[in-house]
Amino acid sequence: MDDRTLPPIAVAAPVLDGNERQYVLECLDTTWISSGGRFIPLFEQAIAGASQTRFGVATNNGTTALHLALAAMGIGAGDEVIVPTLTYIASANAVRYCGATPVFVDCEAECFNLDPAQLEAKVTPRTKAIMPVHLYGHPVDMDPVLDLARRRGLKVIVDAAEALGALYRGRPVGALGDCATFSFFGNKVITTGEGGMVVTDDEALDKRMRFLRGQGMDPGRRYWHPEIGFNYRMTNVAAAIGLGQAERLDHHLEARRRIASWYAEALAPASNFIIRPIEKPWARHAYWMYTVTLGDAVRRSRDEIMKMMAARGIETRPVFYPVHQMPPYSDAVGPFPVADRVSAKGINLPTHGLLTRSDVERVAATLIECARD
Ligand SMILES: *Cc1c(COP(=O)(O)O)cnc(C)c1O
Numbered sequence: 001m002d003d004r005t006l007p008p009i010a011v012a013a014p015v016l017d018g019n020e021r022q023y024v025l026e027c028l029d030t031t032w033i034s035s036g037g038r039f040i041p042l043f044e045q046a047i048a049g050a051s052q053t054r055f056g057v058a059t060n061n062g063t064t065a066l067h068l069a070l071a072a073m074g075i076g077a078g079d080e081v082i083v084p085t086l087t088y089i090a091s092a093n094a095v096r097y098c099g100a101t102p103v104f105v106d107c108e109a110e111c112f113n114l115d116p117a118q119l120e121a122k123v124t125p126r127t128k129a130i131m132p133v134h135l136y137g138h139p140v141d142m143d144p145v146l147d148l149a150r151r152r153g154l155k156v157i158v159d160a161a162e163a164l165g166a167l168y169r170g171r172p173v174g175a176l177g178d179c180a181t182f183s184f185f186g187n188k189v190i191t192t193g194e195g196g197m198v199v200t201d202d203e204a205l206d207k208r209m210r211f212l213r214g215q216g217m218d219p220g221r222r223y224w225h226p227e228i229g230f231n232y233r234m235t236n237v238a239a240a241i242g243l244g245q246a247e248r249l250d251h252h253l254e255a256r257r258r259i260a261s262w263y264a265e266a267l268a269p270a271s272n273f274i275i276r277p278i279e280k281p282w283a284r285h286a287y288w289m290y291t292v293t294l295g296d297a298v299r300r301s302r303d304e305i306m307k308m309m310a311a312r313g314i315e316t317r318p319v320f321y322p323v324h325q326m327p328p329y330s331d332a333v334g335p336f337p338v339a340d341r342v343s344a345k346g347i348n349l350p351t352h353g354l355l356t357r358s359d360v361e362r363v364a365a366t367l368i369e370c371a372r373d
Contacts, residue, residue: 006313007313008313008314009313009315009355009359009362009363010350010352011289011315011316011317012289012352013354014186014191015252015255015352015354016245017248018245018248020240020244020245023244024237027237027240033235033236035233037236037239038236039239039242040239042239043056043058043192043197043234043243044056044058044197046247047164047197047242047246050164050174050249051172051199052174053174053180053201054203055200055202055205056198056199057206057209058197058238058239059197059198059232059234060194060195060196060233060235061184061185061196062090062185062188062195062196063094063183064196065232066090066131066159066196067094067097067230068209068230069181069200069209070095070129070157071212072205072208072212073129073157073179076098076099077098077099077100078099078100079100079126079127079129080100080126080127081095081100081101081102081127081129081130082102082105082119082122082123083102083103083104083105083131083133084104084106084114084133084135085104085106085107085324086107086319086322086338086339087133087135087320088161088162088320090159091131091323092104092329096328100128101126102131102329104324104332104334104336105118106118106335106336106337106338106339107135107339107342108338109342110278110280111135111140111277111278112135112136112319113132113133113134114132114140115338116141116145119145119148127152127154129156130145130154130155131156131158132145132156132177133161134158134159134160134173135162136162136287136289136291136348137166137189137256137287137288138279138280138283138285139166139167139173139283139285140158140168142169142177143169146177155177157177157180157181158174158177158180160173160174160180160182161182161196162189163189163286164182164188164189164249165249165250165253165286166285166286168282168283174199175199178200178205179198179200179205180199181196181199182196183195183196184238187352188288189252189253189256189288190245190252191242192239192245195234195238195242197234211229212229212232213230215230216229216230252353255352256286256287257285257287259287259355260290262360262361263276263290263349263363264276266360266361266365270367273294273297273372274292274294274371275292275294276292288351289317289348291346291348291349293345293346294345294347300370302345302346302347303318305347305367305370305371306347308370309366314350314362314363314366315350316349316350319345319347322339322340322343324336324339325340325343349363349364349367350363
């Protein structure tokens, strides 16, 4: 197949087809472009509403949302937080920003999420919290995680950066645990350019996060800072984009589901050597990234296949390197065989709302062709 003349297909792209433009222009016209303005509380309420939580605290990115939540929960030096090794680096880094230690756990082989069966063995007297990550949009099996947390008196902070709109046993993933965080980076389910949020039902935690987000300023005394806080505020311009996106969340999620079903169909004939993602009966996948793994029958390396696809105009991404493989975390206590294998064999295929059925079929056909011989 010679498709070198066809337009390139990007792995991710934002879809800004709602009120984003109108709301941003309102920011410019009214000069409310900084961290005050009406769109910030509206966006916070929209995401809290979609998460079925009482509160949402917007931040300037998903990493600061994680750090803010951990800091507000009092995680600090000497504490341990259990984190899956197969995640984006931000999950582990946020724990380190607090002076605490991430303790890594391997993933299960079906959805590549933190394996609840391996959690208990990682708990020590220093363990303060568990951070499940809903990898690529498929929810973690949360009941055993929440059950262990209750039994052992641990906090649960959910990194839901990739899973806005995903459901666990019918409930939004943001509603589970003590709090959950989202990212609104340009390639996420919805975007604000850069942005993040923590959602929670805990009023005291909400208050504490707002305090720390704004440099730890005393709410009753301007420019009096009883503690060291951060500047993790979101701008009104970012929130304006976010509100436009959030108003059409269902539409964005439907587009991703449609794309996933097209991939499932187009890749079905290759199911003996290209393993498609699954959706557990108790889950609704957000399909942030449609992720396949190469079966043992495939002789070419994953990186070689990605290179070949790139030469045919198709951008893909390798599955994350497990955090324990990277230099700052090389003292992690393993082994992590599932994460190591999935990371070596996994590819994220283009997943975004601008893809047409023929785009998806072209990606699938190219992948099959590159993986076959
Ligand atoms: C995107 C992401 C984050 C946060 O990313 P930012 O780029 O800081 O918004 C955190 N955790 C995971 C798992 C992510 O995918």
